[in-house]
Amino acid sequence: GAVVSQHPSRVICKSGTSVKIECRSLDFQATTMFWYRQFPKQSLMLMATSNEGSKATYEQGVEKDKFLINHASLTLSTLTVTSAHPEDSSFYICSARDRSPRGQGEKLFFGSGTQLSVL
Amino acid sequence: GQNIDQPTEMTATEGAIVQINCTYQTSGFNGLFWYQQHAGEAPTFLSYNVLDGLEEKGRFSSFLSRSKGYSYLLLKELQMKDSASYLCAVKGFGNEKLTFGTGTRLTIIP
Numbered sequence: 232g233a234v235v236s237q238h239p240s241r242v243i244c245k246s247g248t249s250v251k252i253e254c255r256s257l258d259f260q261a262t263t264m265f266w267y268r269q270f271p272k273q274s275l276m277l278m279a280t281s282n283e284g285s286k287a288t289y290e291q292g293v294e295k296d297k298f299l300i301n302h303a304s305l306t307l308s309t310l311t312v313t314s315a316h317p318e319d320s321s322f323y324i325c326s327a328r329d330r331s332p333r334g335q336g337e338k339l340f341f342g343s344g345t346q347l348s349v350l
Numbered sequence: 351g352q353n354i355d356q357p358t359e360m361t362a363t364e365g366a367i368v369q370i371n372c373t374y375q376t377s378g379f380n381g382l383f384w385y386q387q388h389a390g391e392a393p394t395f396l397s398y399n400v401l402d403g404l405e406e407k408g409r410f411s412s413f414l415s416r417s418k419g420y421s422y423l424l425l426k427e428l429q430m431k432d433s434a435s436y437l438c439a440v441k442g443f444g445n446e447k448l449t450f451g452t453g454t455r456l457t458i459i460p
Binding site: 267322340341344 | 390441452
């Protein structure tokens, strides 16, 4: 199946620093990618939809100035957590669909996730 | 908007069968997904239902009733490795995104 690569897998940073997370579709092009956040023992909460070549669409309650999303190419989307604070500590996961002819239609492929810990 | 409900936790015995239910209320419906997620890992795809009925895939089956806003995931011949969270997710009509339920944490006991 399609592969979505996400890194880093784990980040520990000091409060006030910025952290960039990369999400790449390795063998397909993704015009749209999704960023989710997951707190311990909770489900995935959609943060934003990343659109190649245009602005991201943020879900209600998600600060667009704090969570900067850039989708500059068909295979790469980045999420930058600016001025991170302890309450931003969470598991961040990206995902994408393979819309190519050989793709698997509606199936959403996930990256391996990034565990962010802000001290 | 979307509202998706599933039990928080379930326990089942190795070798047995377990059914995990999911109910949803949505403003539009264009498919329901089940994902498996082990702790600290990304979710992996299990099944996709867009029409009513049962989809069987090995030990896992998924059922959908659109009129009732109801789905279940059936796991047979349970194995210890099936201990994980099972996430129900709905795709709205006319958009790409998935909305996930709270997930059901399944524990398999010997």
